[in-house]
Amino acid sequence: MKHPQISKFRRQPAHARLNPVALASTLALLTGAGAVQAQQAAAATPNQSLETVVVTGIRKSLDSAVTLKRESRGLVDGIVAEDIGKFPDTNLAESMQRIAGVSIDRNNSGEGSKVTVRGVGPEFNMVLLNGRQMPTSSGGARAFDFANLASDAVSALEVYKTARASSPTGGIGATINVKTARPLDVRERIASIGVKVNSDASVSRLPDEIKGDKLTPEISGLYSDAFADRTIGIAINGSYSKRNSGSNNAFTGNGWQTQPITNGTAGTAYDGVPASNLKNFPTSGFVTHTNDVRYRVTNLERERLNGQAVLQFAPSKALKFTLDHTLAINSVKSRAIENSAWFGPSYSGPLNGAPPTTFVRTGDVSDPIIQTATWDGTHDYAMYAAQFATKTKLNSTGFNAAWKVSEALNIELDAHSSKSKTSPDSPYGSNSVIDLALFNQGNTTMYYDQKFPVMSSPGLAYDSNKTTVTGSQFQNDLSDQKVDQVQLHGTYRLGTDDKLLAGLGFTKLNNRTASVNNFHGDWGGIGPQGSFKNVNVSQYSLPSFFSRIPGSGDSRQFQTFFVPDFDALRAQAIKNAQSFRPTSLGAGAPLTKAEAEAYFSPLPDYTSGSDWRTTEKSTSLYGQWDHSFDTEMPMNLSVGLRYERTKIESSSQVTSYSGTNWYAENEVSLTGGTSTFGTKTGSYKYFLPSIDWDMDVTSNLKVRASYGVNIGRPNFGDMLGGISLNPNSGRYNIHGSGSTGDPALKPLKSKNLDLSAEYYYAKSSYVAAGAFYKKVTDFFSKKVVQATFAGLNQPASGQYYDAARAAGIAADKPKLLRNYIFQNYNGRPGVKVTDASDPTFLKGDILGSVAGAQPLVFDITTPSNGDGDTIKGLELNFQHMFGSTGFGVSGNYTFVRSGLKFNNNSSSTSTQSGLVGISDSANLVGFYENDVWSVRLAYNWRDEFLAARVNGDANDPVYTEPFGQVDASIGYKFGKNLTLQVDLLNLNDGYIRQHGRSKSEVLSNVQTGRRYLIGARYRF
Template sequence: MRSTSSRFWQYGCVAAALALEYAGESRAQPAAAAPVAASDPIDSAELPRVVVTGVRSSLATAQDTKRQRMEIVDAVVADDIARLPDLSVVDALQRVTGVQITRDRGEGGTVSIRGLSQVVTLLNGREVFTAGPGRALDFADIPSEMLSAIHVFKTSTAGQLEGGIGGTIDLRTRRPFDFAGRTLVTSARMVHGDLVGTAKPQVSVLASQRWNLESAGEFGALLSLAHQRRAFREDQKSSGTPVPRTNLVAGQTIVAPSGTSETRSIGERRRSAADLVLQWRPTPALEWHAEASYAQLHTRQDSHQINVGASGTAEPGSLELFPGTNDVSRVTWTNAPMSVLSFARDTVDRTRQFAVGGDWQGDALRVTGDVSHTRSFNDLFFSGPLFGGTAAAFTHDLTTRVPGTSVSGTNLNDPANFSFASHAFRKRPFDGALTAWRLDLEHEATAGVLKSVSAGVRVARRRASNRTGLIFGDATITGLSAADRPTLVMPNPYGFMPGEGSQSLSEFMVGNLDLARDPGALREAIGLATPLPDAGGPLGTWNFDERTQATYLTARLKAPTLPLEGEMGLRVVRTQESSSGFQSMPGAGGVAPIDVDSRYTDWLPSMSLRYAGQGGLVLRAAASKTITRQNFDQMSPSLSLLRNPVNPELNQGLAGNPELKPVRATNLDFAVERYFSPTTAVHGTLFWKKVDGFVANESSDEVHDGETYRVTRPRNSLPADIKGFELGYQQFYDALPEPLRGLGLQANYTHVDSRTSLAPGGASMPLQNLSRHSVNLIGMYDMGRISARVAYNWRSKFLSGLTNIVGLGQVPSYTAAYAWVDASLRYRYNEQVTLTLEGTNLLRTMRRSYYGADTRPQSVWLNDRQIIGALTVRFW
């Protein structure tokens, strides 16, 4: 993948140079900003005018978007994104009220709105996604430099695309008519990670130009390029699942961790993105646009993992318990099994979107529409050797923040103490494609309470496939010592969790990964004759062809004597799904293809009210019904049956469920907002969601080929109630004397209470990955040439998973509360040059999880603290 990224950047730079050379030969347009182009059915006022240079204009634009929309929405615009060290869209989203994110290799990972990850993602109003078993975009794919704004819609209207019970996130990129004339901006950053000890460069270029074509109107072209490289390191230490033991203390059952797993992952992330936009306005009433977008995220990772397990015997006198519990706090196991897995793990996300559309504005009628095509590819590559051995004594101390581990009596640096166990190899591709066209009409009324009527239609076809399925190519190795292949092993080159006082396993042999990305050569070097498979089993593959037809009608009303507006609408969506896979045939042997078709219709009403009173007071209410279609892997028709020839009562089966219905939700929102100035406001929102049909795996008897099997399938069975409130505040303290008048504060708090039946017997549990409390505090300073931000993000503990453990049942695991701090300092040398010093994860936060109680630790993670130096130059 290295050559693809290099060619992309080389070609992109050439294209930018040619575009700038041509732009330089043209006369610059007048300095006044041109009207913002209206290219989709939302109000054009939401698009930020980049030419505004006031240091607070970005906050004013975002606040005005929130105030003017009928929906309950939060916005972040380009300059605010640039004022903090946000590498991707996820990093920028983490500070939005009601949004929570997970972390992945020191960056933002998944996104949820009010506890729900079922979110529709749009790129300039058009659906976009990352290929995979799910439907959403991996927000980490998009560099933050590509955006002009992010809009987070928490309530729905009939004109919005269906599919997100959590909400809708619309990523807005820049267009040439956003600028007054010729524009060229370049930025370069150097990002240094303290754990990985390496710095990597990041660059971006934006070139835009407008031409007056006289009788043919006005034409604009914009090219935006970004390429990021970031080295990372993540240390993870896991204590293994708790296991009940009856053979350690006579007459007593105690709970001990199953061992330790300590992983050091070192790698590099490369983001590449390009956006080409053409706009043509032949007349003041008509505008055409064409857009081409490309994004790729390539993660290249090397990991070394040592695993030491709890054995059947413990050293006499070494066993200690946490006071008042039966949980082991310290123990030394004898003759403990151990293994070392060294592996290369690379992933690639690649998404392209092409679109052509237009906008015509008459006296009372507005017509907009576009046609778009999106393609996405995702791939995982995993390869490396596994060694096995035995530790004479393994001590596990769980009393410290990072559990202490040590091995004695066995030299872990001696290759003779390890034997090759296997070569691990996995490969997994996903493909996705979407073609859609839409047409929207809005007619303005001239009298009475009816302000406007809108109607529209959207037709889309989406395809998804996991192609070959998971290619599982693990091959067992016997009778070969690591000392027999000295070139394939080496001493571990890394320490572990620096700064922590507890002991960890650092001195041990690991695999040499020079050949890991050439698995055929690695197998040959080990002496394996087993060939690499080129496809997974057919029972693990699926293909989907999904067609949707949606129509909507809305009426916007305005009270004649009150500052009250409302919008009522209905969206009707017809969905047709065709899925194909394979099923096993125990009677005849082998497998056979299976195809399933389904269709259903959803009626999605919505209503929004907005009261704009005196003194900047705004009251809102919204009600709607929303849906989210299930993930593709859950709807796979493939059926795997395992017949038990000895006892037919133990026949087992595993399958997807093509009859799964969408998750449906009923939503209510009430909001109070008060706007004191363009950059000062407070707001509060109450929300409630009734969700029906979350998916859970259930087992039931099914008859196939005349025999009964206990088949496990996903089913719509779990309702959930989600309720809570949001509070937000933003202000610059202009009444203070200089230089303190540049101080400001953004603050928000979200409280979410969720309940669903995830445990056996219908016990009530919160939704996974949802914190009950989350807080954002952003200290701001803007005065003269200086701009500074300090961002504090905190979330309370959350349920991260459920594990079935023999003897203990279903045990919840929680991630403990943690905080994340980023900061930046910008100095505007002059109108063209800005210097920036930034830092992420300044606290070097250690995340921690546990099985139900602190006395049963699960994992700890430590990521880089990153220091970033940046230079931005605006030529025009």
């Protein structure tokens, strides 16, 4: 005998019951025009009336999401708008983090920007807009940045966690479909307008010189209607928002360098460092050091404009045409002030009362938890002022034709051309930095025994007579991506319980990433010390900017934060360059006014920088059979196969160099650059099967099993031809760096198995558990290969350098080493003094052509396909409504484990295959709703995860420590049309900390602040 209540879930024909997206779209008052949902929408039967469905309120939104989950084939989760034009979060990424298995990466303003699904990073999640692949202008990466899209026009998010033959490839973690409204799918006219005021508390934690407005506006509007007996539909929506925020970071700019113990035993010297300077020095394993400490405060101003226009024409019930255009403009400008001290690989002390460098061991790696550098009171302490400005513009035009040829056959054609471009948005370029140095720093000690990196520098104080500009960079970055895509889908009903789906797709993607950096390392100064004394430098309490981070109030911490003005520094630097020739240019006359202005400006084009261009052409073909078994326990089966073929052509412009110059205390630059261009190709093809099965064990209990194969394409930055050398990466005793790519890289391949059970024990209430297993092969890893290049030698080597060392000058005293060489070998080939005004600090050039110079070693980072491993995990989620009280609660927890781990007990040059993004995550949401009030409180937590495998130019880990955030929203309705809303974000005022191989290797501490939005929405 059949279960008595099964029939209420089978009241539609089986082929209609098997259309999850069509059913969810009905409940959401819209039908998507994209490839993912189109073929299901066409199969809807006439009794699926939209007239009885109204999506309003938190509970109705959750009901729709439950229906999507329950009626889908495969594992699908989603979020549906409470009402058209009202999404439950202020940011799409922050909405998705409420879904089991989904966690987010936050940008510098604290907003969610990119998503990780089941431990698979953002670059391996395919993001669709109404079923269409969207371009991402984020350099060489594929990850979609949700910060570019406002949530106002979005009506639903669908997250497909299992492979589907009909879905575009690339979503190993998930395929995420962002859906917007369609006017002919809505049975009423909709017109609404919303306004909000955003108040960001993080702005109050910035110096007055860079503070922005604390209160900023947001406005949105939506209009949708149908005319001419519902044969013509028009929908227009738009939104504008502006936000100012503050971001304060205490960090290490160049990471922690890890190298094996090459000499020395306990109590003896290491690389020329006296034994008395070292405490607990290891006798085996690896030892680390950091090069610098930096304290940065940043104001970020984001201005976002989104809009969409949709025109639909349905000349008959069997034919419907849709034309739409989406526009998204996101302008981001920021001003930053940074104070920093450079140590290099210094294990100095305990001279002049400074403590010895003290090591703490974690595994095979020993870190200097106390690291001391002894200076003579003339070392440079850097204060930089910076401006950053970029604009991202997305334009997407699409056309869709849906034709119901007969009762059995439906055909749909979808095409779009979409382009995203991120370009500089300032006369000073996308990144502009000017360094003001204070030359009176003495002994400095770093303490890494707190969450906060504590710097002690007794005697350091501002003296305008000891200042000069020492470095500058004006950089232009361009990222441009275009996607042209055509998709043809067909659905044919073989009978009541059988359906065939088939499709053909063509995608052409063009990606360009270009960069040119007008960088000058004038570490000797643009003019003598004191020539910038008329430039005002404000002083603040440094700990006051980091009050949320434990350890910021440490009594050992240097207390002052210096704030120079960017425009004043640049103006004075231009004047100085007309009187004193910049040291990075070597000997010669001062610059003219025009030359000086160009010296402190971005270069006019990209011909002297890097220019990477990749064309990716893909052809796909798929077929799928859906069948329903009307058995004692009703079952559904879908079997599909997708064929994917991709061809890649990658061209890159890189710069080759002919010489080197040790031109400043720590710096070695590459000289004689000329541009070269080269092209490489690659291709691959795959057959990707998928199987989805589900069964109704009882009327309330459903079990599922899915198997599918998917691929994740390499990032564009990993497919570049040619070797790109970093012209400013060399140091007097450290390797240079560079990178190269390979367009013949294979995609990452994942075989996925999912098992789940869902128990719907009451209306709108359920518990579910799912296990997933991914076998990943051809994983992308980074290896560092050491290489040398003809003509590029290490100037800090050879006969003159050896003579300086033989004279008793330590290897970590580059200033004294240079002085010795200048005093004894000036005028010899490769040695030239350019400024002898201070005999204790001679300035000049030491070229790689000096006698006996050894080749400069470069660490070249190279991508490769490595071994595979597994990702496995468990998802637990629940939702409970407390009857008709209006109270409800939902939550989830995701466990993820993988053998793709970073090996912390290794050097910076070892090959690594750690999977970025693997972490446990949890959400808990409680709410109350009645006819007037709606209140929601949400907590999101993410455990520690590997955020990056490469830090700088070495192969080092970047771990993000556990982080949780509390958000709340309160809504109040005045009648049917007016709603007041208050959103309270980051109520716990959390901060985000990152570390290296151990927690003492602090890499970053980002502190933002709470954010409040107060607004109203009126529906006409």
